[in-house]
Amino acid sequence: MxxxxxxxxxxxxxxxxxxxxxxxxxxxxxxxxxxxxxxxxxxxxxxxxxxxxxxxxxxxxxxxxxxxxxxxxxxxxxxxxIGTVHQAPPLPPRQRVVTATLAGRLGCWPAWKSLLSLLVPQDIAGARTALERVDLQDKLFERCDQLSGGQLQRVGIARVLYQAPxxxxxxxxxxxxxxxxxxxxxxxxxxxxxxxxxxxxxxxxxxxxxxxxxxxxxxxxxxxxxxxxxxxxxxxxxxxxxxxxERVTPGEPGATHVVTPRVSATGLPCC
Amino acid sequence: MLLNRDMRDPALTQRLLLSMLALMLAWPIGHVAGVNPAALVEPANLRVVSSFVAGFWPLAHDSFFLGLLGDAVLQTLAIATVGTLLALLIAIPLAIGSTAALSVTAIGPSPSGLWRPALRQVLRALTLLLRGVPELVWALLFVRVFGLGPSAAVLALALTYGGMLAKVFGEILDSADRRPAKAILAAGGSRLDALMYGLLPVAAAELLSYTVYRWECALRAAVVMGLVGAGGLGQLMDQSMKAFNGGEIASILTAFLLLVLFADALSGLLRRWMANTRKDGRWRALNGWAFGLIAALACLASWRHIGLDLGALFGDRAGSDIARFLREFLPPAHDATLLAKIGSGAVETLATSLVGTALAALVGIALALPAAGRTGAVAKTLTRFVLNLLRAVPELVWATITVLAAGLGPFAGALALALHTGGVLGRLYAEALENAPPAAEAALKLSGAPRALAFLYGALPEVAPQWLAYTLYRWEINIRMAAVMGFVGAGGLGQLLYYELSLFRLDNACSVICAMLALALVVDQVSAILRRKMG
Incomplete structure (x- = not known):
């Protein structure tokens, strides 16, 4: 392009x-x-x-x-x-690596396939190939919050590789x-x-x-x-x-894994 | 072989099994809960509902009715105020007795031995019992014993809210900074000294704030208790309901909504005020006195308005009355036919709560998306209004309407739960959505994903744990509500209790109440386990 x-x-x-x-x-x-x-x-x-x-x-x-x-x-x-590799990969912590990778093709998959893929990943082989190229094939079924910052960044790259933009x-x-x-x-x-x-x-x-x-x-x-x-x-x-x-700055914020705080159900209004 | 194993999704089997289990359970649960959407569009039911709703306009506004309405509103306010006051009188000794913050044994070896910790446990158990029985059940019981009118509601509020306040007060005291109190105890001060000079100064603001919040809840509860004959707006509504007078009901509902809005605003104002005055010493003292004076005047006026005669309750004849009542009430009956009825009632109540919560989650999701501002500002304002309306009307008031739409039975109860809880969940879901990090969804949209799919892949996984926790938490509340839904004809344990109390079979009623308690405790445990698993 x-x-x-x-x-x-x-x-x-x-x-x-x-x-x-x-x-x-x-x-x-x-x-x-x-x-x-x-x-x-x-x-x-x-x-x-x-x-x-x-x-x-x-x-x-x-x-x-x-x-x-x-x-x-x-x-x-x-x-x-267009595929974008982000500095801090925006991946939901609870999503599995396979789903996060397959999400690269949501733009070209038919809706039924994308929906089904939420429950049953539709192209495990494709996701695995993409992850293999960044040496993460063994993390295929892990959850994103189990990965380190560097691993997450590579999942972001695998998603773009899978998207093939x-x-x-x-x-x-x-x-x-x-x-x-x-x-x-x-x-x-x-x-x-x-x-x-x-x-x-x-x-x-x-x-x-x-x-x-x-x-x-x-x-x-x-x-x-x-x-x-x-x-x-x-x-x-x-x-x-x-x-x-160059002004001495603390440097650009590195790729840190964003952890969303868990919210417990206590302390809610109850009526 | 190796390749095959790597290609298989390890979660697939579990997901399939769980889906199949859910599908297999859905049918019998729906069947027990009497789910019958067709009833909603049945011409006969539609006619009843439409003629009922058509009667809403014009609002009843003749001076006689408005006089009644004004009286009822005042009475409701008075019930909530006196109820909260009595609840405080019950809660304060319970909380002080059961808090570990004033424990003398905790600061070192003491001569008092084992009986104090044991007393703490007994008080905690009493607290659990008090708040475990819904105020509506107490109200129904007291109406049977003391007759129609506000006294039953006041006593019911005092017992249940006494338990609730005691529990939360205990938690506040336990989590407050204990060092000042400990220092006083260690220096040989009495427990009263430690409480007044060590513990209260650090915890007072929070205690007061929670009491005001509870008063606001009590107001809503006071209306609902009227539906079983315990005075106030609810009782007026019950009468209009039976007379099928739409205009009066519309007026009452309007008055109720205004009252709730007023209480909401007042409680918010008071709590903000207390938070602000905490800093400045002089104003704090002045404000404190002013607040105390106003509260005392309000309590006095409420007391006079209700004309509650505590003397009669604790007088010389009262002792034998209560003893006779307790003798009839205890021990709980346990003959086989009753137990079978309780069993099927419990299953029906459980199914009602499940269906109601599931429907509520659907309503909540459908309304949360526009309410979080995803479809424009107009839709946001509009859905927020709808959510507030759904939430403001208590389940039991909804039930009086859904019973007309779906006929008597558990399905009407499930619908009523779904309407009220849908409003609550919709708001909570929307707040979670607005606070969730937006990056994942935005990134998917930027790589060409359709909006709906970007939501499912990007936003849903971020909010799902919170949504689930909120839903389970509401289920715990709904199992209690489903249990009393039967009072207005919506099936389950409530209907059985209503029936037994109508026949003055108090020992049978006691068994039903025990079953309600047990069911609520079981659901609490299951919900806690599920939350831990999925958290």
Whole structure:
């Protein structure tokens, strides 16, 4: 799926930086890494591309359609061809890994199949294959709240692998993994995109991973594109000025497993 | 072989078995509860209901009736106030006697020996017995003994709410900071000193707040008890019901709803007020005196309004009256025919509570989705109003109407439970939905999942445990309500009790009450086990 955005702006308000006019063309099947300091606008850009965020102004075309100009049904079908890997994978704690993975295809399954799958998982083999690629096949029937943060992040990736979308958007997809596992998992994602001819756009904190795995690097700073080069052409100076005078912040919140508090039935009004 | 085993869903067998079990149980339970949706659309029943509802307009507003209505409202307020006051008189000694926070043995070896802990256990058992019997059962009993009128309702409230207050007071005292009280006891202070200077200062606000909340509940209960002849709005409603006067019933219902709204607002106001004045010392003292004065005046006025004659209750003739009553009441009868009747009544009550709770869950889910704002602001406001209306009308009042729609029998009781509980559950479900983390559902929508499926895969698993806990908790309440539903002709143990009391066979009635208690305790245990398993 190819992407074309021009003069894209997002205004959150005075105290929060957004995007201040971004132009970017990405051809179908390209693999692009977005790097830049915290708060540069990487996540905003990805959310715009994933139609999660409507831009304040500017043009956005995904696979030659403008997502905010089409009907709801058409938008839904467009979205079913976009897969997003979230930094903190939004998986219900009580859901089983197999169900969470199969949920990737809710957009293209017929309703009866999705409904039945809630009780009897409809494609165990498919879910297992996807989980095998991120080394989690033995967790197939575990509940999500039994998994560690890194394992959950890989379940999120397995869901997108199972979805097999034409456009993969990954927001810090390996932030909760140790270095060697991060590299391996990123390689799985890249291979999947290359083999299927899908477009892959990932925001990454680890610059060396981005340079090693992605042919094209986009540097983002202060809501604008600082540079857009092939990985081989990115110089030491480019990186230095991209991350120059980065405020010392505690860092972006890591992928933590969100535990919802259990609510007991005591203490309720009783009449 | 290995592959095959890995491909099999380990939960499948259990899920299939459970589904089959549920299906197999559903039919007999529905049968016992007399589920018959066709009765709702039967022309004869429809005619009765429609002519009944058509009579609602215009509201009865002649001056004679309005005078009666005003009197009834005042009487209801008075019943709730005096009932709560007497309940406090019962609860305070029980709570103080049974709390471990004032235990002298807890601070070290003491000369008092074993009898104090034993006394605590006895008091706790008494508390359990008092609150285990629904106030409506007491009311029915007292109406038979003391005659129609508000005295029965006041005494019934005093007993049941005395038990409830004692339990919660005990819990509040137990969980309060015990160190000040312990320090006083350890320094040789008396238990009274420890209570007044150590325990009450830390727990008073919470105790008062809960008492106000209970008063609000007592108001609703006072209306319901009137339906069995214990005075107030309920008794007026019962009379209008029997006269089939729709206009009067509509007026009474309106007055009742206004009264409940008023009590709700007043109780909320008082409790906020108490929470705010806790900080500032001077205002606190002044407010405390003002509050105490107003409460005392309200109690005095209520007492005079009801004209409750405690002297007659505890006078010289009363002793022999009560003794005679107890002799007839105890021991409980246990002949085979009665036990068989109790058995089938208990099964019917259980089935009614199950069907009622299941239907309520369906009503709750259907209304919770719009009430959580998922289908726009207009639908949200509208469904919230419907939920409040369903919730405000007590089960037993609903039952007087569903009996017309579905005919006498347990199905009417189940429907009444479903209407009231549906309102309660709908609100609780909606709140859980609004508070659940939205990320999972949003992510599914973003990957193209249809709205309904995104809800089922993303939001439902987040709220399911809470929804289930709420439902089981309501089931525990509904088994008690189902037991008294029979008083208005909706089957089960209640109908049997009503019948036995009408014939003044008090020993038989005692057995039925014991069966109600036992059934409620069993359901509590089952519900607790289920909650633990699924939590």
């Amino acid at each position: 190819d992407l074309r955005i021009s003069a894209l702006r997002i205004d959150y308000g005075a105290d929060q930086p957004g995007l201040a006019g971004v132009d970017l063309d990405i051809a179908a099947g390209e693999r692009v890494a977005i790097i830049g300091p915290s708060g540069a606008g990487k996540t905003s850009l990805l959310r715009c591309l994933g139609t999660a965020l409507r831009p304040s102004s500017g043009n956005i075309e995904i696979g030659r359609v403008q997502p905010w100009q089409i009907s709801r049904a058409a938008l839904r079908s467009l979205r079913s061809r 034409a456009l993969i958007l990954a927001d810090e997809p390996v932030s909760a993994l140790d270095p060697s596992l991060a590299d391996h998992t990123l390689a799985v994602l890249c291979d999947d995109a290359r083999n299927r001819g899908a477009t892959l756009i990932a925001s990454l904190h680890a610059v060396e991973l981005a340079l090693a795995r992605f042919p094209r690097i986009v540097g983002v700073r202060d809501g604008r594109i600082a540079f857009d080069k092939p990985a081989s052409a990115v110089s030491e100076d480019d990186l230095k000025s991209l991350y120059a005078s």
